[in-house]
Amino acid sequence: MLLAAPPPLPQVPAATSPPPVLLAPRPPRAQRKNSTLCASPFRPHVRAPERFRSWSSAYSVLRDARNAGVLPQGARDTRFSTILSSVEPKTLATYSAGLLRFHEYCDEQNVPESDRMPASDFLLSSFVAHYAGKVSRSCVENWTAGLQLWHNLHDAPWHGARALCAVSKAVAKKVPPTSVRPRRPPVTVEHIRCLRRHLDLSNTCDAAVYAAAVFAFRGCCRLGEVVTPLRAPFDPSRQVSRASPVTFGRNPEGVSYTSIRLPWTKTAGVRGAEVVLTSSADDICPVLALRQHFSVNYDVPEDAPLFAWTAEPGSWKPMTRELLLSRCTEIWAANGLDKVQGHSFRIGGATDLLLRGVPPAVVAMQGRWSSRAFLQYWRNVEVILPTFIARARAGVTMESLGAAVNRMEVELV
Template sequence: MKEELSLDSIRKINSTLLASLAEATRTSYGAGLLRFSEYCDREEISELRRMPASSFLLSGFIAEFSSTVSGSTIHCWMSGIRAWHILNNAPWHGGDEFVSQVKKGAIKLSPPSSKRPLRNPVTLEHMIALQRSINLLSSLDVAVWALACVAFWGCCRLGELAVKSEVSFDPAYNVDRNARMTFTSSSSSRSSQESVSLHIPWTKTTREQGAEVNVTGHAKCSPVDALKAHLELSADAPKSSHLFSYRDQSGRWRPLTKARFLDRCHLVWNSLGLLKIHGHSFRIGGATELLLGGIPPHVVASIGRWKSMAFLLYWRKVSEVVSNTFSSSYDPDRFQSIEKAFEDFRSRLKIPASAVSSS
């Protein structure tokens, strides 16, 4: 590169390459690079042999931590090393079959203590309790309720709707009031139903392409009613502000952070003795409730923006938590009907049962 371009051009390329990685991603990738550097130091690997790293060097690195960390941690570390190679335009051997096989072995050898348990789901009981406790005249409460409903029925990751911190709000990553939002209504001989489609600018999987979050009104805890109420109460908020921003006691508009949102939810749920949940619990709970309501798995997968195989694996893990921890919250017969629906879903996709049960 130095032979073809000026130093100024090289600097611009490097800064542009770094911009392709989110700040949080660069931080997590940095941990992998640190571990890799420490491993190479212990093995007395020269700087020249570290990049491009051979398939044997990468395999040795993986094997070094195979019995001490989780498979997801190793995957994250390897992603960081791969990004380091890409940024330096170096060949990458991490996709070699030999390395892939070692990674499979590392996943199987990872200790149970390294695996984070799946989050408990938000249930309809949680949602109804929150609905009954909110103050419809409180800008914060109405914003919290709107976000909760969209996250639950839209099977969203909380980070797709709430902001990490007030100072980190960025329209390139966080949904604002200029977001494309469409309310529609449909009617049949039996009933009429409203829905809303909301474009979010960034997701974990699609990145800057964003995604469409589609939620439908429900008799209980309607996301359409909740969102409309929030938009009406906050009609004079700046167009450039966070979609779920609220007015504080001093009259200032603030973006709704994940921490502030969960604090308000937990204040209600703790007072009623409901099981504590986490941010990802809305995605789990929403999918579970939709399935219990008779929505076919492929439709729920579409709502939550899962790939078919990923959703099958996801549900296999979720079903264990739901059946063991929340048996009193869900009708066993309805739960069994979901299992049958998933079996039919797997069969139609021609995915072997072993591929799901062994993952």
């Protein structure tokens, strides 16, 4: 860390918030009561993310035997693991639902094992058509991606083509109302101010909670880039640590800022990204929040997570997603504010910047969006649009408007 360690404080109040509980690995769940999946030696009962490692087929067994004449077991295992690691664990659990539904459908229709891999375009499109009007298009896309991954793992050709594409488009037109989730509400400035009023910033845990919340809000960050998952060990190659480069500085105009390097992000992967937090004159300044956290939690070691907090003298605890949301929800509920989810910090941060008149291209840069995908995060659109329209200058020509749009497109590439 580039920041010099602050001097030790005479006394640091003990944290009153309960420490996160590290739970033991859970055993496989019992099979769903309404599942129609038939027992098969190719599909043992395992937890969802393990299906890709454990489930096979008649084709894959024969294919692996043939490939054994080309490469030894170790090389084949390396290939398998490398392909599997291309998908994030959370996404893998989502994809595995498609694998389950596909085989349930094949069991119901008495599809032979030999036809399930490689699956024909006819079978794949029939499977998707079965769920038309029952699930959303994104659900079908995830299921299809899971099936394609399963084929890739077992060196099976993928035959999904024109029929599958046509049926997938039809599914999008028949999305049932029950599958359309309401838009997640954003964290608002009032949510953050409420935390500022009711958290004890001299308390080690509360100071870390507030700093992490302001960091995620002002930095338009995903919580997974800021705090530690409850059931996974801290990984400094994936989560930001106290040893990550942190710079406090001022720009030529005298504006204070903090720059922090994230080692990994969802979109950039191991390339990471730089988060720049600008000081604010209001009561939710991210620079001050970070300084307070570093001051109160001064004895947390460099190899700990960035928002780790002192649980008791000589020991620390990671700031987990569950602890952060639990503490925030407790305060918000007591003060009549809406309950929000983790991704709502990113949504709310982008919305707040837009409401303050920050150009959309700058908002996209702050949130590290590389495409127009950030536009889906707009909330309070009925307030945002009049704000920008009211500021529009008279006499804008079509040529200047076109040039502005072209600039934005270039910035978002």
